[in-house]
Amino acid sequence: MDRKIRVFLCKPGLDGHDRGVLIVGQALRDAGMEVIYSGLKQTSENLVEAAIQEDVDVLGISLLSGAHMALIPRITELLVERGAEDMLVIAGGVIPPDDAEVLVREHGVARIFGPGTNTSDIVDFLAERLK
Amino acid sequence: MRDAPKDLYERVLKGDRRAAARLITMVENGDRDAREVLRMLHSRTGRAHIVGLTGSPGSGKSTLACRLAQGYRAAGKTVGVICVDPTSPFTGGALLGDRVRMQELAGDPEVFIRSMGSRGALGGLSVATNDVINILDAFGKDLVIVETVGAGQVEIEIVKYAHTCCVVTMPGAGDEIQAIKAGILEIGDVFVVNKADREGAQRTLADLEMMLETRPGGPGDWKPPVVATVALEGEGVDELERAIERHSAHLLESGMMAEKTEQRMKAELLGILDLMVSREAGRALEEGEGKELVRRMAERQIDPHSAAEEVVKYLLKRAGN
Ligand SMILES: Nc1nc2c(ncn2[C@@H]2O[C@H](COP(=O)(O)OP(=O)(O)OP(=O)(O)O)[C@@H](O)[C@H]2O)c(=O)[nH]1
Ligand SMILES: [Mg+2]
Numbered sequence: 357m358d359r360k361i362r363v364f365l366c367k368p369g370l371d372g373h374d375r376g377v378l379i380v381g382q383a384l385r386d387a388g389m390e391v392i393y394s395g396l397k398q399t400s401e402n403l404v405e406a407a408i409q410e411d412v413d414v415l416g417i418s419l420l421s422g423a424h425m426a427l428i429p430r431i432t433e434l435l436v437e438r439g440a441e442d443m444l445v446i447a448g449g450v451i452p453p454d455d456a457e458v459l460v461r462e463h464g465v466a467r468i469f470g471p472g473t474n475t476s477d478i479v480d481f482l483a484e485r486l487k
Numbered sequence: 488m489r490d491a492p493k494d495l496y497e498r499v500l501k502g503d504r505r506a507a508a509r510l511i512t513m514v515e516n517g518d519r520d521a522r523e524v525l526r527m528l529h530s531r532t533g534r535a536h537i538v539g540l541t542g543s544p545g546s547g548k549s550t551l552a553c554r555l556a557q558g559y560r561a562a563g564k565t566v567g568v569i570c571v572d573p574t575s576p577f578t579g580g581a582l583l584g585d586r587v588r589m590q591e592l593a594g595d596p597e598v599f600i601r602s603m604g605s606r607g608a609l610g611g612l613s614v615a616t617n618d619v620i621n622i623l624d625a626f627g628k629d630l631v632i633v634e635t636v637g638a639g640q641v642e643i644e645i646v647k648y649a650h651t652c653c654v655v656t657m658p659g660a661g662d663e664i665q666a667i668k669a670g671i672l673e674i675g676d677v678f679v680v681n682k683a684d685r686e687g688a689q690r691t692l693a694d695l696e697m698m699l700e701t702r703p704g705g706p707g708d709w710k711p712p713v714v715a716t717v718a719l720e721g722e723g724v725d726e727l728e729r730a731i732e733r734h735s736a737h738l739l740e741s742g743m744m745a746e747k748t749e750q751r752m753k754a755e756l757l758g759i760l761d762l763m764v765s766r767e768a769g770r771a772l773e774e775g776e777g778k779e780l781v782r783r784m785a786e787r788q789i790d791p792h793s794a795a796e797e798v799v800k801y802l803l804k805r806a807g808n
Contacts, residue, residue, distance in 0.1 A: 359516050385581060387578070390581045391581065391582050395586065395590050402593035405504075405596075408504060409601060410508065410601065
């Protein structure tokens with residue numbers, strides 16, 4: 357069996373930049389993963405539905421708008437509602453350490469990758485967690 | 488977490504999108520249980536109309552798929568979309584971006600979109616795609632759209648056997664039409680010049696129409712129409728829809744539908760046999776006589792064609808026992 361790691365990278369909320377998330381997408385692709393990109397400005401409901409249709413192992417959330425404390429818990433809540441809580445959730449973008457800690461501790465996020473993260477750290481993290 | 492085949496089967500029939508999605512993943516991974524579920528689902532297939540969308544990279548296939556799906560949804564039909572993008576042969580990874588152009592379909596529970604990497608390595612793309620088409624068909628989708636880049640042989644193979652194959656091109660680069668000529672002029676049932684808002688659209692239309700005039704007679708006397716669209720604005724999409732409907736009606740009225748279906752079944756079967764036989768042959772070469780055969784080839788005692796015949800004889804003999 358040839359199992360491949362599938363990742364859905366998404367941009368919830370209103371921010372209009374996807375350079376960062378696309379760089380991560382390319383790194384994951386180059387590491388042999390299948391990366392599906394959502395495009396900008398998606399509602400949480402639609403993102404969760406898309407992640408379910410694509411049956412991904414990983415949901416990667418990129419947020420630069422500052423709305424992470426509202427949007428990320430909403431997304432993980434929806435995943436639980438849909439019975440998809442086994443999906444690994446990671447997030448990146450501009451998320452202060454204090455918020456990051458809360459998201460990981462209380463909202464089911466596996467790991468937050470702050471600005472300046474080396475893409476190889478994300479690759480290694482996913483490869484390790486999905487072994 | 489594993490799902491029992493019977494359980495998955497029932498959930499798919501009940502319209503559980505998560506179950507359908509999981510089953511598709513199992514198909515992509517070559518999971519044996521998937522075959523069991525597909526066997527159970529088979530009696531529920533054969534209802535969907537399958538539309539292939541192929542053509543040069545960036546010609547607007549995904550944008551068109553989105554518009555088409557919207558049109559069919561407005562007419563009360565349910566839609567499945569399968570987007571196949573190339574997998575890198577070097578890393579095995581893929582960046583699947585077709586959903587970006589289909590955002591307007593998000594939020595409609597009657598549209599199911601799935602992105603697939605062509606994976607290549609196992610050579611089983613057409614088999615996997617057919618399986619996914621069958622899943623969406625059994626899942627109750629009235630229309631299944633399959634998008635592939637019309638670049639490689641395999642990608643063309645997939646859409647060739649769709650009920651209605653649409654070949655998408657765009658004005659601009661002069662060799663566009665040349666590219667179409669190489670192999671996909673023959674397979675199109677409907678031709679689309681998208682980005683008709685761009686300069687040169689009229690010429691592309693005219694060139695295409697001229698090339699089609701000299702195309703060897705299509706099956707069942709179908710003369711493929713050429714439709715101009717501006718997918719971004721939705722212009723011409725209703726005409727494309729009508730062309731697809733007309734082609735579908737033509738298939739039924741001319742009796743071509745049965746022939747198309749037979750072609751599709753044959754291609755599907757040959758694809759599966761290809762995989763099965765090469766797997767069996769691969770195994771045979773790892774043991775006793777097969778290993779010996781390879782050794783004799785290396786010693787130049789037997790040529791490869793004769794050796795292959797020996798292997799086929801061996802497999803047939805074994806299958807007979
Ligand atoms: N001007 C113009 N641009 C269009 C039209 N339709 C699509 N586009 C743009 O063309 C680009 C490619 O569109 P897609 O729908 O992604 O094309 P595609 O054929 O699916 O591309 P690949 O899947 O990458 O091969 C996008 O930027 C679209 O917005 C159109 O009718 N006119
Ligand atoms: Mg596309």
